Amino acid sequence: MRHIISVVLENETGALSRVSGLFSQRGFNIESLTVAQTNDPSLSRMTIVSSGDDRVLEQIVKQLNKLIEVVKVSDLTSQDHIERDLMLVKISPTKKDNFDLKQLVDVFSCKIVDVTDKTYTIEISGKTKKINAFLDAFDPASILEVSRTGVTGISRGKKLI
């Protein structure tokens, strides 16, 4: 099963490699990992998407907690939450893409952020599924380049991590 794990950790050099090292050392998989500083500049927040059964997830959470620099770990998937993935994609539509790009962009409520005579660069954010659906709408040959941030997430309501 897919899990979204939020990790709050000391914003120190090396903290990221401790987390990624832990995943490779113990054979846990990483689908995506994003990290950035929080409103408190001494802390970073990391969102990791991983998969595994309950026992694996339990180990992932416990092993993360064991890292000296980790302050908090929470499995977002087990609670009501919001998740977003951001993608920038460069497209050069082919004949097979016989739809109006402007309309498609409206349907997916995303934005064209750059245009050349041959390419469009589009910014889209949302759940991973939505972004995948957007890509699926195109002929694979028309997708020139994709850059995604991976999932970031936060719990719904008043509850904090």
Next chain:
Amino acid sequence: MKLNGAEILIDCLQQEGVKHIFGYPGGATLHIYDALEAQEEIIHVLVRHEQGAAHAADGYARTSGKPGVVLVTSGPGITNAVTGIATANMDSIPMVVISGQVPSPLIGNDAFQEVDAVGITRSCVKHNFLVKDISEVAITVKKAFHIATTGRPGPVVIDIPKDVTINQMELEEYPETVKMRSYKPTTKASNRQIKKAAELIANSQRPILYSGGGSVIGNASKELREFTRLLGFPITQTLMGLGAYPGTDELSIGMLGMHGTYEANMAMHDSDCVVAIGARFDDRITGNLAKFCPSAKFIHIDIDPSQISKNVVADIPIVGQTKQVLQALIEELKDEKLADISKWWSQINTWREVDSLAYRKKSGVIKPQTVIEVLYEVTKGEAIVTSDVGQHQMWAAQYYLFDEPRRWINSGGLGTMGFGLPAAMGAKIAMPDKDVVCVTGEGSIQMMLQELSTMLQYKTPVKIVNLNNRYLGMVRQWQEFFYEKRYAMSYMDALPDFVKLAESYGHLGILVENEADLKPALVEALKQKDRTVFVDIITDPNENVFPMIPAGGAHCDMLLAGRDDMISKDETDFNAV
């Protein structure tokens, strides 16, 4: 008063109460050595190889309970120490390793003797630090000792660039305590869990206590004795737990696991309630997980939540210190009426009658088991015994009954050949009044021989008992059982004359080839209070360690001595020595 970073570092170590450092100098640590030389509080032991420094500090920590301290230079200094650090990490031993680093401006430049010490050690330490500024020296040392010694102990590396040791600043007061928002080792166990555990314990019909290294590390020996005697339950101990409960006591049914006793493994297999006390269900214990303790409920006491339900799902997990949890359980159970387990004991006693450690003597050869029995007799069971890794390690664990914790010092988790000799030196430095014996094999001893020189210099008289079977015996045993006796690379050819070798290092050497000479030789060795004595004992090259659970087997699938026909080929695991 202005001090340089090296002087501040040494000041911090003094304030931490460090009495001994095991180390080896080099370019990146010259300032630190200069500061060490200018003081007398801390004794520096100059080893002959950095791996030896780490093992010696480890042996020092295991015997004394105090953190071992290591000082090595950058590059090859720290890489040489890695095996020793990993060894300590696997067995949860508190240790602080200080490594020199190239000057900060050169880091990342492939500078002379530069390695990424933090990167290389990351996966085999509890934590590590790179000190970036002289102002961080004191707080880093404080944090390092705090982390190494609390919660589940382990090694911590502090990497210090040379310029940090040279720069100067005003000496500030060494912090008395340290608070880290990201590190709060759990200590207080949940009352509810204690109550649930007590209820299960009181009602179990076939209970067994399974105690491990956590009872030794957590100094819970007294509580373990009280708890076990209060309940009258059978107790088995892991290789790492031996001595926390006295091995000679009636309730002790010996070690469990791959080379555990018949009664311990059978009792595990048939138990309805296994109480794991500071033990981590290692694969050498569980064998085939699918067949492990089929009818048991598990209570698991451990300070490290990640150990609980890692290999075996705990029915009642208790996160806490062995000492405190056992105290709480004693309180809870002391007026409780327990189920009658006399039938269980009579079952266990019939298993005991199998006498699984019995072995047959052969005239003309010295049996390794006999050597350990005689050693036990000669030292009255009171020596600190360190060991290397192999068959000799198992025989020492099986035939030397430890009645006190911190007397049996060996590398269990990593299984590091070469551990025994430097660990014995460290143990002797920590406990100068105790007899320290290193039980080793001709293979293992050659991995850290150079420390014989350190032992002369620092006058650490240790008795080396070399079970010389001319084989990498543990490897040979697996090849005999599981590779149709194809003895690939397990024969030790061109062995040195160990007596002469010991003598050339300034020690005493004794060769024992006949059983009649065995006891007199050991008596003589132990009489030599001020000298290291190397007793080279020519033992039966073909002896095997029994009982043995072949990898993949269940606890009731043991091979016993003289019953080699029990081996079933498809139950072997080809990568486990």
